[in-house]
Every structure is written in C-alpha cells, then in structure tokens.
Amino acid sequence: MAKPRVAIIGAGYGGLALANILAKAGYEVTVYETHSTPGGRTGRLEQDGFIFDTGPSWYLMPEIFDHYYELFGKRASEELNLTRLRPGYKVFYEHDQPIEVTGDLTEDAKLFESYEKGAGTALEKYVSASAQTYTLAVRHFLYSNFQRVGEFLAPEVLRHAARMTRLAFQPLHSHVARTVADVRLQKILEYHMVFLGTSPFQAPALYSLMSNLDFMSGVYYPMGGMYRLIESMVEIGESLGVKYVYETEVKSILVENGNAVGLEFVNGERVDADIVVSNSDLHHTESKLVPEAYRSYPETYWNRREPGPGALLVMLGVTGQLPMLRHHNLLFVDDWRGNFKAIYEDKHVPDMASLYVCNPSKTDSSVAPKDTENLFILVPMPAGVILSEEEQAVHLDRFIGQFAQTIGVPDLSDRIITKSVFGPQDFLTQYYSWQANALGGQSHILWQSAMFRTPNKSKRVKNLYYVGASTTPGIGLPMCLIGAELVYKRITGDTHSGPVEQIEVRE
Numbered sequence: 001m002a003k004p005r006v007a008i009i010g011a012g013y014g015g016l017a018l019a020n021i022l023a024k025a026g027y028e029v030t031v032y033e034t035h036s037t038p039g040g041r042t043g044r045l046e047q048d049g050f051i052f053d054t055g056p057s058w059y060l061m062p063e064i065f066d067h068y069y070e071l072f073g074k075r076a077s078e079e080l081n082l083t084r085l086r087p088g089y090k091v092f093y094e095h096d097q098p099i100e101v102t103g104d105l106t107e108d109a110k111l112f113e114s115y116e117k118g119a120g121t122a123l124e125k126y127v128s129a130s131a132q133t134y135t136l137a138v139r140h141f142l143y144s145n146f147q148r149v150g151e152f153l154a155p156e157v158l159r160h161a162a163r164m165t166r167l168a169f170q171p172l173h174s175h176v177a178r179t180v181a182d183v184r185l186q187k188i189l190e191y192h193m194v195f196l197g198t199s200p201f202q203a204p205a206l207y208s209l210m211s212n213l214d215f216m217s218g219v220y221y222p223m224g225g226m227y228r229l230i231e232s233m234v235e236i237g238e239s240l241g242v243k244y245v246y247e248t249e250v251k252s253i254l255v256e257n258g259n260a261v262g263l264e265f266v267n268g269e270r271v272d273a274d275i276v277v278s279n280s281d282l283h284h285t286e287s288k289l290v291p292e293a294y295r296s297y298p299e300t301y302w303n304r305r306e307p308g309p310g311a312l313l314v315m316l317g318v319t320g321q322l323p324m325l326r327h328h329n330l331l332f333v334d335d336w337r338g339n340f341k342a343i344y345e346d347k348h349v350p351d352m353a354s355l356y357v358c359n360p361s362k363t364d365s366s367v368a369p370k371d372t373e374n375l376f377i378l379v380p381m382p383a384g385v386i387l388s389e390e391e392q393a394v395h396l397d398r399f400i401g402q403f404a405q406t407i408g409v410p411d412l413s414d415r416i417i418t419k420s421v422f423g424p425q426d427f428l429t430q431y432y433s434w435q436a437n438a439l440g441g442q443s444h445i446l447w448q449s450a451m452f453r454t455p456n457k458s459k460r461v462k463n464l465y466y467v468g469a470s471t472t473p474g475i476g477l478p479m480c481l482i483g484a485e486l487v488y489k490r491i492t493g494d495t496h497s498g499p500v501e502q503i504e505v506r507e
Contacts, residue, residue, distance in 0.1 A: 003028040007273035012040030014468035014480035015279030016233035023240035026506035034249040044227035048418040049369040052315040053226040057358040061478035068481045080222040088219035089328035105215045116182040127215045134209040144497035146451040167205040175205035197308025198443040199340035260464040282470030283434035296459035310381035310424040311438035317418035327362045331355040347382040383435040440469030
C-alpha cells in the first residue's frame with residue numbers, strides 16, 4: 001500500500017516537528033519552504049564574525065523538549081548540547097539596583113525576602129501553586145484538541161476546578177499584587193506575558209504557571225545557538241526520509257469537492273497530496289492560500305481577534321566586554337502599566353520601553369570574535385504599526401541609548417562594529433505576518449487561549465490542518481512542539497488529552 005502523501009507549507013519549527021512525527025508514523029512527507037533555509041522566525045545570521053540568533057532565544061519548558069525527543073529514542077540534552085544558565089537572568093530597573101534570579105527557589109526566596117518581609121514565603125507558595133497549575137495544564141489542556149467533554153470531567157481537573165476558574169477570570173497582575181507588594185518583585189512575576197504576546201493587566205492569572213519555569217524548571221541554552229534546534233529537527237527528518245524543498249513559494253492550496261488535493265506554487269508548478277498542513281501564518285493561509293469558498297475564518301473573524309505584539313529586533317556586535325550583563329537580561333521601565341497600555345491599547349511606540357537583551361557570548365564563545373560581545377535586543381512594539389526607514393532609525397537610536405544608559409555604558413554606540421535590524425515591515429514581508437506581529441500568532445488573553453484559540457483543522461476542507469504559533473496551543477517553541485503532536489492526533493483520530501505516548505507506525 002502506498003504511503004499517504006503529506007505536503008507541509010513552511011519549514012518553521014512547528015512544521016519541522018510535525019514532519020518528523022508523520023514520517024515516523026509512515027507517511028510520505030515533503031516540506032515546502034519559501035526561503036533558502038529552514039527555521040522561519042527561528043533564524044540565524046552570520047555577520048562579521050558574529051553568529052546571531054534572529055528569533056527565539058529563551059529555552060524554556062525543557063520537559064516539553066525532552067518528551068518530544070523521547071518519541072524518537074533521543075535525549076534533548078545530548079542532541080542540543082544544553083547547558084543550564086546560572087543565574088537564569090538579570091533584571092535592570094530605571095532607578096533601582098539590578099536583581100539576579102538564580103533559578104534556585106531556595107535562593108530566590110531569600111532574595112525576595114531581602115526586598116520585602118514575608119515575600120520569600122509568599123514566593124514559595126506562589127511557585128508551588130504555579131507548579132500545580134502547570135502540571136494540570138500539561139496533563140489535560142495543552143496537549144488537547146478539546147474534542148471530548150470528558151476531558152473537563154477528569155477527577156484531577158474537578159478537584160482544582162474552583163481555583164482554576166478563579167485564575168481564569170482574574171488578571172495576572174491582580175493575582176501577583178496579592179502575593180507581593182514590592183513593584184520590583186511584581187515585575188519579575190509578570191514579565192513572561194511579553195513572550196506570550198499580551199499584558200499582565202489583560203492576561204488571565206492562569207499564566208502564573210510560567211513562574212514554575214523560572215524557579216523550578218530552570219533556564220537552558222543550546223551551545224552554538226538556538227538555531228541548533230532547527231538543525232536537529234532537520235537531522236531527525238532526513239533520517240526518517242522527510243524531503244525539504246526550499247525557495248519554493250506556495251500560491252494556493254488546491255481543493256476539490258471539499259478535499260485538499262495538493263499545492264500550486266508561484267512558479268506555476270503543482271504537486272498532489274493526500275493531506276495538506278500549513279505552518280505558514282494562519283491569517284495568510286486563510287486569506288490568500290485557501291480558495292475563498294473554503295475559508296473557515298473570513299476577515300470579519302480576524303477583526304475580532306487580538307494579535308501579539310510587533311517588535312524591533314536589533315543584533316549588535318560590540319567591542320570590549322560588558323561585565324554587568326548576563327546571558328539573559330530584562331530592562332524594566334518605571335511606568336510598567338503605561339508601557340503595556342501604549343503597546344496593547346493605544347497602539348503607539350512608547351518613548352521608553354521595557355527591553356529584553358540576550359548576550360549569548362557570556363555563555364558561548366563561538367558566537368562572537370575574541371574581545372567582543374554579541375547582543376540581541378528585543379523592543380516590543382504595537383501590532384499593526386509599520387515604520388518608515390526614517391522612523392525606525394529614530395526609534396532604534398533612542399532604544400539603544402536607553403539600553404546604554406540603563407546599564408551604565410554611555411559609549412556603547414561608539415563600540416558597535418556590526419549591526420542588523422529586523423523591524424515590523426520585515427515581519428510583514430518575510431513571514432506574511434498578520435498585523436506584522438512578531439511572535440507568529442494571537443495574544444494569550446483568555447478568549448484566545450486553550451479551547452478558545454483558533455483550531456488546528458479547517459472547518460471546510462476535510463484534510464487541511466494548521467500547525468505553529470498561529471493555532472493551538474499558542475506562541476513559543478514548546479507550544480509548537482505540542483501543536484505538532486496535536487495535529488498528529490487529529491490526523492490519526494486520537495481524541496485523548498495528554499502527551500502522545502508513542503508514535504504508531506501505519507500498517
């Protein structure tokens with residue numbers, strides 16, 4: 001019997017992860033990628049002796065990666081050459097001394113206590129509760145397509161139903177404010193929302209589960225850079241017979257009688273397929289690739305959804321050392337609420353922004369020449385705001401100046417020896433990103449989370465599926481791995497919640 005043919009649009013992390021699962025399950029899988037290299041937003045730039053990660057740089061939820069690699073008889077720690085970062089990260093404030101979060105709960109509780117009496121015990125209770133929420137989410141919600149009512153009636157879910165309901169309808173900031181009063185500590189418990197594409201004043205307190213990652217799971221880094229995750233995916237795929245076709249842009253998904261039957265490319269060529277999966281931006285897929293008569297989500301649907309933020313990404317190579325920095329650095333402005341309001345509500349570029357700065361040369365000497373530093377700066381921006389070259393240059397100078405002032409290095413601009421910038425317009429043109437959002441999907445407000453997120457299967461085309469940050473379960477590399485398993489479940493008819501125990505090989 002011939003193997004069913006699967007065509008995957010896009011070699012982003014979710015598409016690569018799904019390709020491997022389906023190939024091991026006995027499908028004939030081909031991945032079609034517009035660009036000349038795989039990875040999508042998880043990119044790499046080599047410039048003037050520096051190696052920059054141009055997208056995700058924070059390796060969180062290690063157990064999700066561990067589980068995925070175990071499906072292929074491998075160990076993530078070995079395949080990715082992981083090292084644990086100690087401290088996990090450093091926080092800079094506008095007018096206060098920096099704080100280093102170690103990733104050891106006992107030590108971090110002492111740190112919290114030194115800033116506020118009782119905050120150490122409060123942190124331990126908060127993290128314990130966040131760990132319970134995280135475990136519950138993994139077992140019953142993150143790995144679920146929500147196809148069975150019984151998923152919500154599991155004894156473990158029912159035992160925690162009242163607490164979970166309270167967390168769902170309470171903003172994260174309110175929940176955190178009841179835990180600690182010191183605003184510096186509050187920000188440490190809330191900053192994760194930037195990486196989930198939302199504000200702590202809008203996100204449900206369910207996302208307090210993220211603190212489990214900081215203080216319990218730890219923060220890791222794959223030596224050589226985050227692009228190692230992409231290389232590893234392709235290595236697994238090649239060993240399983242996955243085919244990769246680059247510099248080939250899809251023009252449309254071919255549909256006959258409600259079934260996806262293949263792809264048509266911009267160059268006019270066509271291929272047949274029994275199953276089609278889009279790892280491309282979901283809005284682009286639905287509005288451009290799917291024939292109009294078969295679209296599940298028209299523009300009126302997207303007008304009611306909220307995108308994640310845009311971003312200005314800045315890669316800098318600088319001479320000399322920056323000893324005050326750590327691998328991961330967070331720079332928080334005093335006007336915390338106003339900063340989020342500007343980005344998510346008012347939709348304008350703030351004068352001062354809370355920044356994320358990765359300095360991987362602190363851990364990995366291979367990413368920068370001797371006596372230099374590798375810097376990746378992420379400036380959150382409003383979605384839908386496109387900057388002219390002149391506007392982008394003005395903002396860039398201002399934010400580099402803000403960074404230099406915060407860390408106390410006034411001559412930083414003079415020390416820059418190489419620079420690359422990726423702005424909102426680039427997300428739009430390079431990734432067809434909806435509203436030029438940087439994270440690849442919708443924000444994680446309550447009504448766009450879990451069972452409320454845009455599903456991973458077309459409503460009108462029988463064998464058309466979606467994978468990646470645009471769909472369930474959401475934004476982030478671990479979510480893309482989970483999303484790949486969810487599509488596999490859809491295809492194979494598995495309606496159970498929880499991680500896939502093993503990949504069943506088709507007979």
